[in-house]
Amino acid sequence: MEIRTHQCIDAAICGHPLHVDSGYSRIELLTSSVMAADRSGLVHGGFIFGLADYAAMIAVNHPNVVLGAADVKFLKPVRVGETVVAEARVEEVQGKKNWVAVSVMIDREIVFQGMFTCFVPEKHVLDAN
Numbered sequence: 001m002e003i004r005t006h007q008c009i010d011a012a013i014c015g016h017p018l019h020v021d022s023g024y025s026r027i028e029l030l031t032s033s034v035m036a037a038d039r040s041g042l043v044h045g046g047f048i049f050g051l052a053d054y055a056a057m058i059a060v061n062h063p064n065v066v067l068g069a070a071d072v073k074f075l076k077p078v079r080v081g082e083t084v085v086a087e088a089r090v091e092e093v094q095g096k097k098n099w100v101a102v103s104v105m106i107d108r109e110i111v112f113q114g115m116f117t118c119f120v121p122e123k124h125v126l127d128a129n
Helices: 045-060
Strands: 016-021 024-030 066-074 083-094 097-106 109-119
Touching: 024 045, 045 066, 045 083, 045 097, 045 109, 083 109
Parallel strands: none
Antiparallel strands: 016 024, 024 083, 066 109, 083 097, 097 109
């Protein structure tokens, strides 16, 4: 399935799509040293959130989709060099509002979970007209 949104995302920081289907996405991210929060190699949570957000956007897969809210839990730490995989599934749609469940895993062990509220406005949020 063609990806219709967030086409300028840098895969090195937000992940590489492995599978995209209607209402579903699976994205992989190899964490790197630039993502380290400290000398122990702990990956900053913002990179994991970015991966999950990207997965949610692609699950909705509309050119105008934007994030409105997220309720997330960081369950386990991620270390530099680990590969994380996000799976996102649209759970419910009401008009322009989509609720997308996202899990991020390392070898099928969940390290992050969230519910993302995504909106699909009629025009791009930066369109002035």
